[in-house]
Amino acid sequence: MESLLVLHAVAAISAPWLARRLGRVCLVLLALPPAAAFLATGWVAAGGLPWRESNPWAPVLGIELSFRADPLAVLMMALVSGIGVLVLCYSARYFPAGEAGLGRYGGAMVAFAGSMLGLVTADDLLLLYMFWELTTVFSYLLIGYDPDSRTSRQAALKALSVTTSGGLAMLAGFVLIGQGAGTYRISEIVADPPRSPAAVALVLAGALAKSAIFPFSTWLPAAMAAPTPVSAYLHAAAMVKAGVYLMARLGPAFGDGALWRAVALPLGVVTILLGGWRALRETDLKRLLAYGTVSQLGLLVVLFGAGERGAALAGAAMLLAHALFKAALFLVVGIVDRAAGSREVGELSGVGRAMPWVCAVAVVAGASMAGLPPLAGFAAKEAALESLLGRPVVLAGVALGSALTAAYTLRFLWGAFAAKPGLAGRRTEPVPATLFWPAVLLSALGLLTPLASWYAGAMTGYTRTFREPGHDAHLAFWTGFTPALALSAGALAAGALLFLAREPVARAGAALHLVDSGQVFWSIVRRLDRFAVRVTALLQRGSVPDYLMVALLATVGVGVFAVVYGGPPRLDLRLVAWQRPEQPVVAVLVAATAVLALFARAYILTAVVVGLTGYGTALLFLAHGSPDLALTQFLAETLSLVVFALVLRRLPLGPVRGRLPLALRLALGLAVGVVATGAGMLAMSARDSVPVGALMGPAATEAGARNIVSALILDIRAWDTMGESAVLIVLTLGVTSLVFLRRRAFHIEPAEIRHPPGRQRWLAATLPRGQRALAFEVAARLTFHTVLVLSVFLLFIGHSAVGGGFAGGIVAGLAITVRYLAGGRNELAVAVPVHAGVLMGVGLTLSAGTALAGLLSGGAALEMLATDVDVPLVGHLHVSTGLVFDLGIYVSVVGMVQDVLRGLGAELDRQVDAEEGA
Helix, strand or coil: CHHHHHHHHHHHHHHHHHHHHHHHHHHHHHCHHHHHHHHHHHHHHHCCCCEEEEEEEEHHHCEEEEEEECHHHHHHHHHHHHHHHHHHHHHHHHCCCCCCCHHHHHHHHHHHHHHHHHHHHECEHHHHHHHHHHHHHHHHHHHCCCCCCHHHHHHHHHHHHHHHHHHHHHHHHHHHHHHHHCCCEHHHHHHCCCCCHHHHHHHHHHHHHHCCCCCCCCHHHHHHHCCHHHHHHHCCCCHHHHHHHHHHHHHHHHCCCHHHHHHHHHHHHHHHHHHHHHHCCCCEHHHHHHHHHHHHHHHHHHHHHCCEHHHHHHHHHHHHHHHHHHHHHHHHHHHHHHHHCCCEHHHCCCHHHHCHHHHHHHHHHHHHHHCCCCCHHHHHHHHHHHHCCCCHHHHHHHHHHHHHHHHHHHHHHHHHHCCCCCCCCCCCCCCCHHHHHHHHHHHHHCCCHHHHHHHHHHCHHHHCCCCECCCCCCCCCCCCCCHHHHHHHHHHHHHHHHHHCHHHHHHHHHHHCCCCHHHHHHHHHHHHHHHHHHHHHHHCCCCHHHHHHHHHHHHHHHHHHHHHHHCCCCCCCCCCCCCCCHHHHHHHHHHHHHHHHHCCCCHHHHHHHHHHHHHHHHHHHHHCCCHHHHHHHHHHHHHHHHHHHHHHCCCCCCCCCCCCCHHHHHHHHHHHHHHHHHHHHHHHHCCCCCCCHHHHHHHHHHCCCCCHHHHHHHHHCHHHHHHHHHHHHHHHHHHHHHHCCCCCCCCCCCCCCCCCCCCCCCCCCCCCCCCCCHHHHHHHHHHHHHHHHHHHHHHHHCCCCCCCHHHHHHHHHHHHHHHHHHHCHHHHHHHCCCCHHHHHHHHHHHHHHHHHHHHHCCCCCCCCCEEEEEECCCEEEEEEHHHHHHHHHHHHHHHHHHHHHHHHHHHHHHHHHHHHHC
16 A cells, blocks of 8 residues: 555656646556555455555554455445546646646645545544645645636635535544553554543544535535546545545444434534535536535435444445445536537537437436435435335435436436527537547446345445444345335426426525625625734734743743642652752852842843853753753753854844733742743653653663663654754744845855955954954964864764764854854855855755655664774774764754854954945
């Protein structure tokens, strides 16, 4: 399964390149991954079910790439892959040659097919959720295929908003189920389900939103703004079936619960009736089919919501029949639209006479949708009615829905193909056979009703997982004269009468239509926008002290709430005042500098005093026996102080009055301190296992390191370190880019300096006359390379002694900083001629590439290389993958420092020069 998913991903990534070189023919090539998946489906079914495949993903969290295929999954795999192949081949002739965006369309379609394939075979709830959200993203891209169309953009946004909201609720339900069951493996949860009504309600919310069940139905008809092949695939065979599939998958576990049925059955019946009634007055053929899809999705929810074997068998039959006839009808609409240039019922006349074969295909597919024998839709509808005989209210709703289905089926066929009195015949253009044959094949598959009994036997492996048998249902071509047959015949007759009275029915529907769902949705969106603007105006006032106060108040509030909600804490601590005599001395000094900061009345003084607290913290680290942390803290604090100084050059140096009273600031600071200290004490008193610190020494030795901190950063938490590096890089680029917001050039612009001809420059200072310190410039030049050597030394000894990539990078950054402070931006350009973006990119590539190379080699992220070598004039050197990873961090930090100096230093210098020159 993983190889199939990778194949889909590679095809999706290659789609734009293929589209540029092959045009619309690339869509046929892109059908190969779904075709491979269809063949794999047959291989899996032939090999015996259930089929399983599992590989570790996040072993520490107990998450696996676990896939499983039973009869239900095989059915969905066949629909997703088989119809995907036909729709992609259909698309190769549906879009005109030279159509813009074909690469984007083809890539999104293949990616969506792969995501659906993963969704229906996932045997892990969190893995299923990942594929679930991928289908949401790719459906958003497909519905919004035309970025220039406001209708397409709004439809895509509506689908994304509704389905994502439901998906988030579903995720919460998954977590509750997984924690309650002690596993996220779906097959194990179905075998022994936990009882959690809240989890069931949340999961149903996600499923109903995905399958456009009332009150979430509004997004599906709006999504008809997408190209017709997208509608045929996503909204007939794939995406909207995801919610139904989830109910079918979890039905054996939760279907016998009262909450499951209390939600699914009434909402399903309401959706059947509302969708069918609305379809009777639609004039656009695609929207008519869309409301019909909503109605039939309601029927599927009713069948799988009943939680019984008979209804589940009928649901499995309807799942197959609906995908076949509805996909075929959507493709037919695309053919009519291409040939006649319209989808409007009031503009089409005599199309059936002009395109008899297309009309025949539509009639067969429509007959299956209406439930006429001997088609698949008839067998599925008979089984559905039979399975619901024990539920008279629900049965009545389904029977009435069947009458509506027959009525809008006749309306569709009449509107698309009939010759209408007073309306001239519509001229049609010939269409290629590639557009015709996919619809023919899908429609013809609905004639395989004699295989209904075989299909019922094949689905036994799934239906027997339901605990309650319910009313018997028989899936067969003919089951005799039964109450279900009488109901079906009555529904067909009522549907014919509704069609004959179509104009009064349409007027009645328009008169009874009180609320437009689209208007309700956008009204809610507008109100949310206004609410967000008001909240933003209240909280985002442009005051950093206000923001800080809100954050600190929230911290105190969380702490107080935890104590009040959790009851009085139990403290079982043996407090030790200090282990070494220098600790209280340093603590007093840190506290004194913190108090001094309260009375500072200038920005630069505040920055210096706050920096002293950081240096004091470094001394505390050193006193506690953590030289690595002390060195890192000291270097980072020094660099931060330099950055503060660079920024403060553009701010006034005079006294600053605080916006908040001193008493309020003092009280808030003390409260935060008490909460932070109390949280630490409570955490220590709650410890009931051996501290993890005792395990660090053996873990570092196992990693081949004698430096525990370095081993923790590079080996034990390598992915975390890589993520932190990426975040720092993005943050640096974001901050410095604000300085270059109105500029087109992003390189350091050295100032022009005139030198006597024939003389070679050694000092490239650009500071104005009177600000230069020659001794400082010479010292910076003379010590620069020595400090760089020291930084490299710290890099290489990091695995065995104090140092590492971060410490070494900051030391090198400080050397560059000294060069800049001594000589200005010209000196900075000479010191580091490489662009900061290149350095950060190379560093991040080294870190990420090293970790990925280790994974591709079959081991852990940083376990690919480890050896000891003797280097002449250097000595013993431990070379490992961790060292290469550390080198990436080193280069990234140097690039970040250069970017900060470039943006907050050299660019501000240029701005000052420009202002003074003006």
